[in-house]
Amino acid sequence: MIVITGGTGQLGRLVIAAVLKKMSASSIVAAVRNRDKARELAALGVGVRIADYNDPPAWDAALKGADKVLLISASELGRRARQHRAVIDAAKREGVKLLAYTSVLRADTSVLGLAAEHRETEAYLRASGVPHVLLRNSWYTENYTMGIPAIVAGGAMYGCAGEGRVSSAARADYAAAAAAVLTLPGQAGKVYELAGDGAYTHAEFAEELSRLTGRKIAYVNITEDEYREALRKAGLPDAYAAMIADSDTGASKGALFDDSRTLGRLINRPTTPMAESVAAALAGGP
Ligand SMILES: NC(=O)c1ccc[n+]([C@@H]2O[C@H](COP(=O)([O-])OP(=O)(O)OC[C@H]3O[C@@H](n4cnc5c(N)ncnc54)[C@H](OP(=O)(O)O)[C@@H]3O)[C@@H](O)[C@H]2O)c1
Numbered sequence: 001m002i003v004i005t006g007g008t009g010q011l012g013r014l015v016i017a018a019v020l021k022k023m024s025a026s027s028i029v030a031a032v033r034n035r036d037k038a039r040e041l042a043a044l045g046v047g048v049r050i051a052d053y054n055d056p057p058a059w060d061a062a063l064k065g066a067d068k069v070l071l072i073s074a075s076e077l078g079r080r081a082r083q084h085r086a087v088i089d090a091a092k093r094e095g096v097k098l099l100a101y102t103s104v105l106r107a108d109t110s111v112l113g114l115a116a117e118h119r120e121t122e123a124y125l126r127a128s129g130v131p132h133v134l135l136r137n138s139w140y141t142e143n144y145t146m147g148i149p150a151i152v153a154g155g156a157m158y159g160c161a162g163e164g165r166v167s168s169a170a171r172a173d174y175a176a177a178a179a180a181v182l183t184l185p186g187q188a189g190k191v192y193e194l195a196g197d198g199a200y201t202h203a204e205f206a207e208e209l210s211r212l213t214g215r216k217i218a219y220v221n222i223t224e225d226e227y228r229e230a231l232r233k234a235g236l237p238d239a240y241a242a243m244i245a246d247s248d249t250g251a252s253k254g255a256l257f258d259d260s261r262t263l264g265r266l267i268n269r270p271t272t273p274m275a276e277s278v279a280a281a282l283a284g285g286p
Contacts, residue, residue: 001027001028001029001047001065001067002019002023002027002028002029002066002068002069003029003030003031003049003062003063003066003068003069003070004016004019004028004029004030004031004070005031005051005053005070005071005072005087006031006032006073006074007031007032007038007041007048008030008032008033008037008038008041009072009075010142010171011072011102011171011174011175011178012072014171014172014175015070015072015178015182016028016030016044016046017175018172018175018179019179019182019183020044020046021179022179022183024045025045025046026045026047028046028047029046029047029048029049029062029066030046030047030048030049031049031050031059031062031063032048032049032050032051033050033051033052033053035048035050049062050062053074053083053084053086054079054083054086055086056085056086056089056090059086059087059089059090059091060090060094062090063087063090063091063094063096064094065094066091066096067096067097067098068096068097068098068099068100068182069087069091069096069098069099070102070182071084071088071091071099071100071102072102073101073102073103073117073118073121077114077117077239077243078117078239080117080121081117081120081121081124084101084117084124085121087099088121088124088128089128091128092129092130096130096131097131097188098131098132098133098182098187098188099130099131099132099133100132100133100134100135100181100182100187101122101125101132101133101134101135102135102137102174102178103118103121103122103134103135103136103137104118104136104137104138105138105194105256105258106136106193106255106258107119107122107134107136110250110255111250111253111255112246112247112255112256113242113243113246113247113250114246114247118136122134131188132188133181133187133188133189133190133191133192134191134192135174135177135178135181135192136191136192136193136194137174137194137195138167138168138169138193138195138196138256138258139166139168139247139251139256140168140169140170140171141168141169141170141171141278142170142171142277142281143168144168144205145277145278145280146281148209148281148282150234151206151209151217152209152213152215155215155216155218156206156218156220157202157205157206157209157217157218157219157220158219158220158222158227158230159220159222159227159248160222160223160224160226160227160245160249160252161201161202161221161248161249161251161252162201162221163201163252164201164202164248164251164253164254164256165199165200165201165254165256165257166200166201166202166251166256166257167195167196167197167198167199167258167259168196168256168274169194169195169196169197169263169271169272170271170272170276172272173263173267173271173272174263176266176269177192177194177263177267180266180268181266192262192263192266193258193260193262194258194262194266195257195258195259195262195263195271196263196271196272196273196274197261197263197264197270197271197273198271198273198274199257199259200274201219202219202221204274205219205274205278206218206219208274208275208278209278212275212278212279213282224246224248225245227244227245227248228241228242228244228245229241231244231245
């Protein structure tokens, strides 16, 4: 039996859909903090167990009988390493045979500020002795496509990534990778650096958007401080504005670039091209 944490999240739902193509619903459990949000999953026959990352004792029952666990990294910046420890400790107590963790590209050496909590979690996992596999994900293309309505409305895309190339892939591609490692044999000890087959600069993203909308949309490179302030003014909480601006600076230094094509090989198909994700977003998708 496989337990998937964050089962009601955007990545979690896609992972469950991908695992359902390979295993029966009765072999899958979604660990969620909100039962109401899991109604559709329960209707599919997927088991639902309630556990909050902030409630360590809840994870023993959530992981009971699990052979494998997918720990989808939590979303509260600054609290995540502690939250992840709760799941890893329970996995150890329950004798889980494989824990897959969604980390970030080259977490061990990454200049991204957000990599620190992933490094901490990876180190804790190693020390725990729980057999594990690392899914070190690069950027979701959706991180950019979700901003398309505002970019099109303002006629410009802002950022501080300079000429940095980003090897992003669709969330569904990373979900397929997670489903693969959860269902393939011999995954313990593996580290996958996962990224899109193609890479692009922010200017190229804006060019694609211009081409598809028929409107001139420029990429405007600003400083990290200016970008953080712009994000704050747009309503983002301080920590998230800082994280996004820092990540753009990281992208300018190549932190989100990878040309190993490991993701495409793992999922046995090309990753979703940026242009396809942009077109899908313009058509009303994510
Ligand atoms: N590689 C990238 O580009 C990228 C981008 C964004 C995020 N991420 C990371 O990847 C993860 C998955 O991405 P996503 O797009 O699926 O994010 P998401 O839609 O925000 O999903 C996060 C999931 O974590 C759950 N969660 C958050 N806090 C929790 C808590 N205290 N206890 C139990 N569950 C909790 C959420 O539960 P609810 O459904 O109840 O809210 C949700 O299911 C994120 O959490 C983040 O660590 C990566």
